[in-house]
Amino acid sequence: MAIILLYPVAIFLSFLFLYHWRWNKTSFITNWPIIGMLPGFLLNASHVHEYLTSLLKFYGGTFEFQGGWLTGIKLLITSDHMNIHHICSKNFPNYGKGRKFREIFDVLGDGIFSSDHDSWKYQRKLLQTLLKDNKFKLFFEEVVKGKVEKGLIPVLDHVSSLGIEVDLQDVFQRFTFDSVCLMVLGYDPNCLSIELPKVAHSNAFDEVEESLLYRHLVPERWWKLQRRLQIGSEKKLLHAWKVFDEFVYECISTKREEQNLVKKEQLKFNLFTAIVMEEQEGEMSSNITQSNKFLRDTTINLLAAGRDTISSGLTWFFWLVATHPSVEAKILEEIKKHLVDNDKWRVSNIDELSKLVYLHGAICETLRLFPPVPFEHKCSAKSDILPSGHYIKPKTRIIYSLYSMGRMESIWGTDCLEFRPERWISEHGGIVHVPSFKFIAFNAGARTCLGKDITFVQMKIIASAILWNYRVQVVEGHPVSPSISVILHMKHGLKVRISKRFV
Template sequence: MAILLLYPEILVAIFLCFFFLCQWRWSKTRSAITNWPVVGMLTGLLQNAYNLHEYATWVLKQNGGTFEFKGPWFTNMNFTVTSDPMNIHHMLSKNFSNYIKGQKFHENFDVLGDGIFNSESDSWGYQRKLLQSLIKHRKFELFFQEVVKGIVDKSLIPVLDHVSSFGIEVDLQDIFQRFTFDSVCLVALGFDPKCLSIEFPHVSHAKAFDQLEESVFYRHIVPESYWKLQRWLQIGSEKKFSIAGKILDQFIYKCISSRQEKLSQSRAPKTEEEKFDLLTAIGEQVEEIGGLIKSDKFLRDNAFNLMAAGRDSVSAGLTWLFWIVATHPYVEAKILGEIKEHLLDKGKLKDFNIDELSKLVYLHGAICESLRLYPPVPFEHKCSVQSDILPSGHSIRPNTTMIYSLYSMGRMESIWGQDCLDFKPERWISERGGIVHVPSFKFITFNAGPRTCLGKDITFIQMKIIASAILWNYSVQVVEGHPVSPSISVILHMKHGLKVRIRKRFV
């Protein structure tokens, strides 16, 4: 009884279960969201949880692009959600200093530590400047390209040859997750975990990432006191979260120790990976520049943030791209024609470079269009510092949670026109055959303003290399009847994976 009195959310949750079951029996059709006594608008949200992203899009359209959600009493679950480009431009650029990550974000994503995603103010500014000097360096781009091409040749092609020769159905989403985990570990830590091989090995630290992602989303949808109670008691989702966090920490700290030992043996790195892997580069730069105190914890947090950025978002983007290209044969034909024109040498893919990849304009448009409709991160949130008035006219109080829906923005006629639901790479290509510039606060996949994603360019490099290698060498066919729908998570994975059959184009 004492626990129930200390945590009124539990009482609300019990009531919600009963109320939700009643609502579910009454109707499964989409209806206007209602602010009920005690439970607020949560019942409407729960009733449509199975189709949350589409429901949020519908609600935003009904409310002119911005909506104030009222949660259950006592739970502090109120927030303002928007898909209005002007509001987003205001929050992320014009009034950037007033919209921070906030305490709720830091608590939900505490596994990120003090890395760039979770930092604010001077700490964030220093880390961004440091990472920008490394990631935007031409030598790093060349190193990154070689890492990705190396995994394509040594891991991806052998796996696809294997499944195609045996006619095996394979989950392409799983393949991409393995690929990006290998690549980000090589780039960030200088270590290849070899997740992608014909044995499809179980890799505990890769699976730990999946668990952390699931637990973080759970923290977003239950009352704060409820998951904090679970954390205190070490039960349920929070117990799994703790176990997964320890597995990944052990892995990262082991990589840090191994890297430091190698560098101590020789002050002059000899291999390309030793020259440019980010763990080594960050450690050396911090030591030279000063700024934040250099420590294993600092290196761990930076490595973890880079791994989080480079694994799931890219693999999700690739999964949706291949599904949508497979279901649009004319798009696939145009991409193949472009690859034939720019990347072939005697009928085979040549050892192309970044400049040659930039000639794949139609493929670039297809990637942008896929990311518009299926952004890997479907929603982001901020917290207001002071009172404000949005361009839409909505008044914002201090400490208000602000959510902007990237998924919904790609489906707004007011932003993209009446054909917003159509997959049209052509909308990204100018009459002269170049890439059309779209403001970042409209095409928000890579964020906007001072926190614009530093990895945007290398993301396109990686996606183009992988797409070219697979599409030119193989025909990808989605298994008939395979259900395709987005998962309800912090990353827009496919709920059931992407089951495909792979056939070689040239035998």
């Protein structure tokens, strides 16, 4: 306890050190006695992703973060694509999520994002089977197109008719939360309506994400003491966690009752029902889904994947397109050619979306610069040597920065900071393939995101529907910067004005 109480004193002293350090041009970060490099990160916490990028550039793509004996934090941080190829693919068995990840992201339980070894293999195989099923593909298309027509369009028509500002990020979060709840649970919370109602369990998601990043920026003992005392960000996290768990367990209970009362052939398709049926009747039967805890963890992982990543990507996409008129013009030209009949937008089938090559490039370029998940964790099982030459001890915690990778000249060239969809289009008009360990937005190797294809489909449907039917103008003077969260939201939302393109 005495050591924990020294933290505030140490941080205060570190700011005194930093007063002098900030004038020192010989290095970007100083490893102080006792407190290590922690002061530099705390001082730059408000723009941590940009700060981390500057450090990685300075140190050649990889450096060891020393938190000092007082903090107990020791990490290897990298944006070197060859290191990431080695970690995610070449020596994948040596690098799992590890115990520390599961402690930090305890809200995810034992779901696919935090599990390792046999548990991870089982869950991935189960979800892979379901996402490839034609029933899911048809259901997914029905949900997304239905939510566009009955939710998104009415809301945008309403705000455009009133001429009022709207937070487009909030609209997208409502859209994706409704959609993913329908796909996973067969339940529509109707967050996306003209009234834009407050929904406690949706807002709880944001509060959890902010608190989880805080756990990355302070010593482990610090946030664990806060959790024990139920103060600060940990109090906020526990409350949000409780709110969301109540929502999920209530949905599970409802679905259980429905399955007991309704004949199997009459059950409406959703991932929850499909998971239970597949696990009980398929080749993988092991009665795991009899546990509400397993279903709770699976549900929360799927909801997190389907809500925040897509809403974040869409928000940054519309900001980039709205501030690059030439890109918008090319996308509109492509939509008119492939998705428009008599000036009316339509998507009759998903295959049509593959013709939108330039839009695909613009989405890839968005995800390159603003990956929804800005960093990933790994932990070594055995000793190893990375391609960069760094020696890895057993149980070494590794963080690779997806955000920084999109800003590395060594990967993307001297124009890496430019938003240029053309870099994704070949001379013959096709999509340029970039290895996943370079274009890392969907992770790489064995843990590559299972939802990659449906993410592109959903983003293309929403993007084409909005761009063809409306003009989106960012409110003048609106500040745009990444939030301090484990998901790359916009800190202040995206305030825009919407007007109909065709009257």
